[in-house]
Amino acid sequence: MSFNGSKPHILILGGGSVGMGVAERVRKELGSQVSISVVDPRPYLTYQPFLPEVGAGAIDPRNVLAPHRSVLRGCKLITGSVTEIKHAERTVVVSTEEGEELDVSYDYLVVGLGAVPRTLPIPGLAENAIGFKWVEEAVAVRDRILGNLAEAATTKDPEIRRRLLTFTFVGGGFAGGEAIAEAEDMVRGVLRYYPDLHASDVRFVLIEAMGRILPEVGENLGKYALKQLRERGIEVKLETFLNSCEDGIVKTSDGDEFASDLIVWTAGIKPNPVLAQSDLPLNQTGRLDCLPDLRVKGENGPLENIFAAGDCTTVPDLAAGEGKFCPPNAQHAVRQARQLADNLVRDIQGRPLVDYFHKNLGTMATLGRYKGVGQLMIGGRVIDVKGFPIWLMARAYHVYAMPTLRRKISVIAGWLTQGVSARELVGIKEGENPRAAFEAASAPPKKKD
Ligand SMILES: Cc1cc2nc3c(=O)[nH]c(=O)nc-3n(C[C@H](O)[C@H](O)[C@H](O)COP(=O)(O)OP(=O)(O)OC[C@H]3O[C@@H](n4cnc5c(N)ncnc54)[C@H](O)[C@@H]3O)c2cc1C
Missing domain, CATH: 3.50.50.60 (FAD/NAD(P)-binding domain)
Structure with a gap:
C-alpha cells in the first residue's frame, strides 16, 4: 500500500x-x-431534499447541514x-x-x-432571480416571503402590495414543484395572523416550459399534482417560457406581464x-x-x-x-x-473492483403539510401513492437519509414543535443586509431645515 x-x-x-x-x-x-x-x-454538507421545507419554515436551516469538522474527523479539511x-x-x-x-x-x-443551476441568458434573470440549491437561498426565500407579508399588510398602495405578494417560481421539476407547494402551504398557514390580507391577495406563479410538472413521479401523479396545485390557487403556466424579468417585471411567452418581488429559478441543473x-x-x-x-x-x-x-x-x-x-x-x-x-x-x-448496482426505490415529493405524491417500487412493480401516507414516508425516508443523529433528532423535534404550536411567522428580511441598522446608527445626525 x-x-x-x-x-x-x-x-x-x-x-x-x-x-x-x-x-x-x-x-x-x-x-x-x-x-x-x-x-x-463550505464547511458543511447541505441535505438538499430538505430545502423546500426550509424555504417554508418547516425545518430550521441549521438542521439540514452536517458540519464537516464533526463528521469527517481524521480527515484534513481544505476550505x-x-x-x-x-x-x-x-x-x-x-x-x-x-x-x-x-x-x-x-x-x-x-x-x-x-x-x-442551469441558467439561460434571460434579460434580468441574473440580477433579480435567486436559485434554490443552497441553504442560504432557501432561507432567503422564506424570509422574503414572510417579510413581504408584513410589509404588504401595512402598505396602502395596491400596486406595491400586489408586487410584494407575487411570488414566481420558474421550473416545475422536483425542486420547483416542491418549493412552491411548500411555500404556498406556509403562506396559507400564517395568513390568519394578517387580518388585513386575504388569500386572494397572494399570487403564486409556477412557470414551466414543458406540458407537465414533476416528471420524476410519472404522468398520472404529475397530473394529480398539477390539479392539486391549481385547486390551491397556484397559477401553473405550462408550455410557457420566462422571456424576461428586468426590474422584477416578469414577462412570459403567453403574453402575461406582472411585477413580482420574488423570482426563484429552479429550471434544472x-x-x-x-x-x-x-x-x-x-x-x-x-x-x-x-x-x-x-x-x-x-x-x-x-x-x-x-x-x-x-x-x-x-x-x-x-x-x-x-x-x-x-x-x-x-x-x-x-x-x-x-x-x-x-x-x-x-x-x-489490489483487489478486483465491483460494479455499482442499485434498484430504484421510487421517488417522492412533498407538496406541503400532509400532502405529497410518490412512486414506490415494490416487488418490481411501480405503485403510485398520494396524500398523507406518501408525505409521511417521504419525511421518514429523509430523516433516515439525513446525516448525523443529532440532526435527525433536531429535525423531528422541530416538526413536533410545529405540530403543537403555530407555524414560523418571522421573516428576517434584514438578513439581506445585516449591517444596514448599524450603518444608519453610525451616520451623522441629519440637521433639521
Ligand atoms: C431543492 C432540491 C431538492 C432535492 N430533492 C431531492 C429528493 O427529494 N430526492 C433525491 O434523491 N434528490 C434530491 N435532490 C438532488 C440531490 O440533492 C443531489 O442529487 C445530490 O445532493 C448530489 O450529490 P453530489 O455529492 O453529487 O453533489 P452536492 O451534494 O451538491 O455536493 C457537491 C459539493 O461540492 C462542493 N463544491 C462545489 N463547487 C466546488 C469547488 N469549485 N471546489 C470544491 N468544492 C466545490 C459544494 O459545496 C458541495 O458541497 C434535490 C436537490 C435540490 C437542489
Whole structure:
C-alpha cells in the first residue's frame, strides 16, 4: 500500500453527498493507513431534499447541514474552491477565500463536485432571480416571503402590495414543484395572523416550459399534482417560457406581464463548470463519464487513480438496463459514494473492483403539510401513492437519509414543535443586509431645515 514509502493521499473534491460519504467510509475502512483531504468552500454538507421545507419554515436551516469538522474527523479539511484539475500532474489547484492559490497533490482523486443551476441568458434573470440549491437561498426565500407579508399588510398602495405578494417560481421539476407547494402551504398557514390580507391577495406563479410538472413521479401523479396545485390557487403556466424579468417585471411567452418581488429559478441543473478547467475528458453534457465501477472513463479505458460519482457524472444504471444512466439525485449519489469508497479501498489493496448496482426505490415529493405524491417500487412493480401516507414516508425516508443523529433528532423535534404550536411567522428580511441598522446608527445626525 506504500506510495513512495508514504501513505497514499486521497484527495476528495466536494464535501456533499458523494464527498462526505466517501471520506467517512474510507476513513472507517482504512483508518490511518491513508491520508484523506476534502476540499470544499463550505464547511458543511447541505441535505438538499430538505430545502423546500426550509424555504417554508418547516425545518430550521441549521438542521439540514452536517458540519464537516464533526463528521469527517481524521480527515484534513481544505476550505476553498477547486479552480483547476491537472490529473496528468496529480495536482489540483485550490483557491481560498482570501485569494491564495494552493497546489494540492494526490495519489488518488475522487470527484464529487455536484451541479450548479442551469441558467439561460434571460434579460434580468441574473440580477433579480435567486436559485434554490443552497441553504442560504432557501432561507432567503422564506424570509422574503414572510417579510413581504408584513410589509404588504401595512402598505396602502395596491400596486406595491400586489408586487410584494407575487411570488414566481420558474421550473416545475422536483425542486420547483416542491418549493412552491411548500411555500404556498406556509403562506396559507400564517395568513390568519394578517387580518388585513386575504388569500386572494397572494399570487403564486409556477412557470414551466414543458406540458407537465414533476416528471420524476410519472404522468398520472404529475397530473394529480398539477390539479392539486391549481385547486390551491397556484397559477401553473405550462408550455410557457420566462422571456424576461428586468426590474422584477416578469414577462412570459403567453403574453402575461406582472411585477413580482420574488423570482426563484429552479429550471434544472448542469454539472459543475469547474470540470471544464481540467485535463479530464468530459462528455457532451459536460459530465465525467464513469465506468460501472465508478472509475473515470478515458479514451482507452479507465483513467488511473481517479473515481467520480454524483451529479457531476454520467454513471451506467445497470439495474435499469442497457444504455440507461443514473439520474442526478441523492438516492444514487449516497449509494454511489458507498460503492466508490469500497472500490477505492479495493484498488489500494489490489483487489478486483465491483460494479455499482442499485434498484430504484421510487421517488417522492412533498407538496406541503400532509400532502405529497410518490412512486414506490415494490416487488418490481411501480405503485403510485398520494396524500398523507406518501408525505409521511417521504419525511421518514429523509430523516433516515439525513446525516448525523443529532440532526435527525433536531429535525423531528422541530416538526413536533410545529405540530403543537403555530407555524414560523418571522421573516428576517434584514438578513439581506445585516449591517444596514448599524450603518444608519453610525451616520451623522441629519440637521433639521
Ligand atoms: C431543492 C432540491 C431538492 C432535492 N430533492 C431531492 C429528493 O427529494 N430526492 C433525491 O434523491 N434528490 C434530491 N435532490 C438532488 C440531490 O440533492 C443531489 O442529487 C445530490 O445532493 C448530489 O450529490 P453530489 O455529492 O453529487 O453533489 P452536492 O451534494 O451538491 O455536493 C457537491 C459539493 O461540492 C462542493 N463544491 C462545489 N463547487 C466546488 C469547488 N469549485 N471546489 C470544491 N468544492 C466545490 C459544494 O459545496 C458541495 O458541497 C434535490 C436537490 C435540490 C437542489
